[in-house]
Amino acid sequence: MKNDFIKIIDGGLCAVKGVEVGGLKKGKYGLGIIKSENSTVAGLFTSNKVKAAPVLYTKNIIKNGEISGIVANSGNANCFTGEEGVLDCQKMVEIASKQLNIDKNQIAIASTGVIGRKMPMDVISNLIIETSKIIKNSLQASVDVAKAIMTTDTVYKEFSIEVKLLNGEKVRIGAVAKGSGMIAPNMATMLCFITTDVIASKEDLKESLKIATDLSFNMVVVDGDESTNDTILLMANGKSNSQLKDENSVIDSNFQEGLNFVCQNLAKMMAKDGEGATKFLEVEVINAKTLDDAKSVAISVVKSPLVKTAVFGDDPNWGRIVSAAGYSGADFNPDIITIAFESENKISYLVKDGKILGFDGTSNLKLAKEIMDQKNIKIIIDLNIGEFNAISYGCDFSYDYVKINAKYTT
C-alpha cells in the first residue's frame, strides 16, 4: 500500500459496483466486453499519424462523454484496413448493441493485433455473441477480460483499489490492460480499460486520466515503437454517489493519487512483461532543470538498446547511461552528475558528483555487478542542476525479443 488512503483490493474491473464483464479466447482471437451503464467516459489514444479504424471510431463515439460498454478484440488490429475496417467497427457495435441491449452510440471499441489484415468478422461476431451471454460481476470475469485482450503478453494485467477521498467517502477504481511489445512513450501498443464508481464530468475525468497517464503509460518503453491502436478508456458510473471534485471544485487529490497508482502499477506490469524481458528496469532522474528534461533523460536511458542489452548481460555499463543521457537533448553538466544502481536494499554509486567511483576492480563496481544480477533494477541519475524528477519503466533487451518479433505475422 502506497498511502493509508489507498487500499489494494481484489476484483479488477469488477471491484466497481454496477460493472459486468466477460472475456473469451478462440484460437488466436480474443474478445472482451465491459458493461458499465451510463458512464461518463474519458479516453486517450495513440498519437501515431496512422490510426486504426477502432481508434477513429471510438474517438468519435466518446465525444458526447457517455458510454455504457466497451468491446475489445485481440488478434487483429483492424488497422490500415480502409473503409472496410470502419464498416467492420460498425458491424461489431451493431451486434454488441443487440446482444447487450445498449444503444449503438454508447459502445466504444478497441482492437489489438496484426496490422493490415481484414478483420475475421465471422470469428469476431460469434465471439461478441458468446461473450455477451456470459458477462457478470465477478473476480473471474475481470480476469477473463484481461486474458482475452492479450497478444504477445505472457501474463494478464489487472489492478484494483479502494480510495478514501478527502471527505472520508470511499470510491473504487478497477482496471485491466494489455501490452508487451511496441511499447513507447505516448502510449504505444497498449490497451487499458478502467472502471470507477466516482461521479465526474467528462472534462474532469479527462483531466484526471491525463495526469495519471503522463506519470505511468507515457513513461514506459519496451521497444520504442509506437502503435496505431493505443487506447485508454476510463468509465465512471457514479454508483458510489461520491464526487470526483471536492467542495472547492478541485479534483480530489486522494482520487488522483489512487488513479496514478493504478496506472503506474499497470505500466510496471507492462514493462515487466516486455517482449522477451528477463528484467524490470526503472530509471529515476532527479534534480533536472525542467520536467521535460527529467522525462527526456529517463526515457532516453530506458529506451537505449545499448543500455537494455547491458542490463540483459548483467553489465553495470554506466558509460552507456551517460551517453544516452547525453543524446536525450536535456540540459545538464556531466561533471556534476551522479549515477547509481539500486536493487532491493543495495545501492552502488558508480559516478558521484561527476567523479568516477566505478573503475575496474573497485568495490563499487563489484557491488554494482551484484545488483545487476537481480531481477528488478533501478538506475538513479542525479543531474544536480534543478528540482524536477521523473521515473521511466522498461526492461532488458534479450534474445527472446528478437525471436518473438522476427516471426510475428507468420
Add this chain to the structure above:
Amino acid sequence: MKNDFIKIIDGGLCAVKGVEVGGLKKGKYGLGIIKSENSTVAGLFTSNKVKAAPVLYTKNIIKNGEISGIVANSGNANCFTGEEGVLDCQKMVEIASKQLNIDKNQIAIASTGVIGRKMPMDVISNLIIETSKIIKNSLQASVDVAKAIMTTDTVYKEFSIEVKLLNGEKVRIGAVAKGSGMIAPNMATMLCFITTDVIASKEDLKESLKIATDLSFNMVVVDGDESTNDTILLMANGKSNSQLKDENSVIDSNFQEGLNFVCQNLAKMMAKDGEGATKFLEVEVINAKTLDDAKSVAISVVKSPLVKTAVFGDDPNWGRIVSAAGYSGADFNPDIITIAFESENKISYLVKDGKILGFDGTSNLKLAKEIMDQKNIKIIIDLNIGEFNAISYGCDFSYDYVKINAKYTT
C-alpha cells in the same frame, strides 16, 4: 561507377598524393596515424551533450583550419575521464609531435572504445611511437589504419575515388571509417578520416563535408544510440593543384558528388557491418512534403526495432513500416501511400496508392517473402504528397546484436 566523372580506385587514404599513414593493433587496443602535411581541415563531431576528451580537444585544434596529422586510437574512448582525459590527449599529441616532427598544434586526435575508463597511456604511448616509425604511402598502410581503428567492426572500411572536375582536372579522395554499433543519425559512434588533394579554404571544405555527411552518415542507423566520440575529419593537402571551387566560385559539383559517393559507400559499409547484422536495409522515401519529412520517415522506419526484427525474420511485415512512418512526425496521408519491397531485380508492391495488395495468399506477398530472403533489401515508401526524397541505411536486429552488446565491457 556512379557517374563517368567518378572512378573507383585503389589505395584508400593513400590514393591521395602526399599522404603517409600507418596502423597497429596490440591486444584490444589499436592505433592509426594519418600524416598529410599542411592540409586544410574540416571536421564534424557528435551532437551528444557528453563529448569525449578527444572530441573537445580536436574541435579546438582544427579551429585555425589547418592540420598535418591525425592520431586515432581504438579500445578506449577517453570519454567521461575528466581532467585526466584531457591531459591524456595532450600527452598523445606530444609524443606524436616528437615522432612525426609535426607541430603540436597541427595534430588532431580521435578515440573509440569503452567509455569511463582511464586511457592505458603506457600501451597507447608505445603504439604511437611504433606506428610513427612505419608510416608510408601504400595500399597496405591504409588498410592497416582502417583495421587499427576497428572495435566491434567485423570488416575494415575504406574507399577511394578519382574525380574529374568540371574543368577536366583530376583530384582524388580517399577514406577509412569505423563504426558498427551505437550508430544513429547525427553521426553516432563512428570515426571517418578522409584525405583529398584538392585545394580548398576551410569554410568551403566544411560546407562540402556537411552536404556529404547529411546524405550519408547522418542517414545510417544501427541501434539509434548516438555516441560521445563521433568524428569526421576531411584533410585537403592541395597537391593536385586543382581548386575545390570552379571559376564561378561555386563548389565543383563533380567533387561534391564524388565526396557524397565516398561517404555514402562508407555509410553503407557501416550499416552492413551493423553489430549482429545479417542483412543490409535501405529505406527510400519519395515524394514527401518536405525534406525533413522524407528524412524523418526514412530514419523512423530503418530504426524501428519491430521493422528490424521482421527483416531478420524474412517477414515482409509492411504494417510495422506503416506504423513506424506514422510515429515519425512526418505529414502524410496513409490512404494514398505506396509501399514496396525491392531486391536485385525483383520488386513487390504491398500497398499501392493506399490499397493493400499484400494480403495473405496473394502473389505480391509471396514475392515479397522471396525478396525478404535476400541479403540486401530496399523498402520503398512513396508518400505521394510532395517532391522530396531521402534514403536511410540500416540493418536487421538479430540475436547476435544482443549477444555482442550484453557483455561489451567485461
